[in-house]
Amino acid sequence: MQILDRIELYVVNAPLAAPFAPSWMPGTIRHNVSFTLARLITDDGVEGWSAFSGGGRDRAGIGDTIANLFLGQDPEDIERVSERIQIMAVGGNFNWWLEPAFWDIKAKNAGVPLYKLLGGTHDRIKLYASAGEIKEPAARREEAEARLEDGFDTMKIRIHDFDEQVDIAHISDAATYMQGRMKISVDCNQAFRLTQNGAAPLWSLDRAKRFVDAAADVGLAWVEEPLFGEWHEEIARLTAYSRVPIAGGELHLMGYNELARMAKMGCYNIFQPDAMWAGGVKQGMDLSRLCRERGLKFTPHCWSNGFGFIVNAHVFAASGFADEMLYEYPFAPPGWVPEGRDAIIGQPFVHNRGWFDMPQTPGLGFEIDHRALEKHGRCFFKASRKERHWMPEALADIR
Known part of the structure; x- marks a missing residue:
């Protein structure tokens, strides 16, 4: 039996082409893409890779735990892998991002791309352009025109103002300006709060209702995460009320069990679990099947780095929803572009006129x-x- 023989952990900080101001982190300007990288190596030399967003030393202490849990184990036993990631979580450390590295090994052993191992047949998936920054209406119009020229027919914009009328004005302007040429959706970034560098509004159910009314009036394609992610009952009430589809579910760290409960409650019309945060590849696939059974939609979130993009692309391509849904393409030039996002990947994952060709190597x-x-x-x-x-000197200059 093949077993996991070696583990290597890296911290990576690669420069972006230009500063990037993520809407979900008010007051933050990013100059680098930063992540922890895991390299898993079996006793017969098969490698599995994955990486997770981080600001530097976030996961500096997880090496011994990973070694204790996974060395000597069968890397293809995904059930056991998931169980042991849950053991890490008991100590307060969620590391679902490790699970895709085991799938990388499993699919390489099978000699096929992961999405085909999962039963997928879609070699090409259609994308929507996902903007990442707050922009004034004139600049947003220019961005939408540029994405339309790139070949996208749907774009997701961001809003995050304390004044709800400003947010409504932003979506109304973009949707009206692009009407008949491009569909507009919006991410409200209310499901989680990253306020360490700047304050952010916390929407009430009433504010969210007023916003989705405005979104429906101007024909938005969907509204993403308009309420705090733990407010399951309020989310379900909003979804039942709304005339526009409500989407969410990207960072629910408990994975399938929480998301399945939310699906059964009617929390979202569109579920967007990110395999790097919300349960890994297996639980994402499990949720896609539940969504199909319950008449819901499914398409993963993938804003993190190139590893997150490609892992979730495999899940989407195998999910059974690639014929009817769009997959997220994070793109916010000049700062957030594939060459920076995919910094240590040999060939950046670039779109082709709003489509992505799935890789065909194992x-x-x-x-x-x-x-x-x-x-x-x-x-x-x-x-x-x-x-x-341990090589603590490698972390000495990391902040």
Whole structure:
């Protein structure tokens, strides 16, 4: 039996082409894409890779725990992998992002791309352009025109103002300006609060109702996460009330069990679990099947880095929803573009006129650019079944 023989952990900080101001983190300007990278190696040399967003030393202490839980184990036993990730979570540390690395190994062993291993047949998936920054109406019009020229027929914009009339004015202007040429949706970024660098509004159910009324009046395609993610009852009431589809579910760390409960409650019309946060690949696929059974829609979130984009693309391509839904394409030039987002991946994941061609090589379907990894990354932990090495000096200059 093949077993997991070695683990390596890296912290990676690669520069973006220009500063990027994510709407979900008020007061934050990002100059780098930063993540923890995991490399898993079996006793016969098969490698699995995954990476998770982080600001530096976020996961500096997880090496021994990962080694204790996974070294010597069968990397294809996804049920056991999921159980052991849950063991990590008991200690307060959610690491669903590790699970796709085991799927990378499993699909490489099978000699097929992951989405085909999962039963998918869609070699090409249609995308929507996902903007990441707050912009004034004139700048948003220019951005929408640019995305239309790029080949996208749907774009998701962002709003985040304390004054609800400002938010309503933003969606109304964009939808009216692009009417008949491009569909507009909106992400309200209310499901979780990242307020460490700046204050953010917290919407009430009443405010959310007024907003979805305005969104329906101007024909928005969907409204994403207009209420705090733990307010399940309020979300269900809003979804039942709304004349426009309500979407969400990206960062529910408890994974399938919470999301399935929310689906049965009627919390969202469109579920968007991100495999890197919300239960991994397996639980994402489980939720897609439940959505089909209950007449709901499914398309994953993927704003993190290139690893998050491609992992969730495999889930979407195999989900059974690729014929009727669009997949997210994070794109906010000049700062957030594939070359920066996919910093250590050999070939960045670029769209083709609003479509994405799924990789056909086994596993997740990419090669690591080891020169870029050496330049932008620092290995801080290595372990085998025989020995372990911490390299704290690799983290000394990381903030």
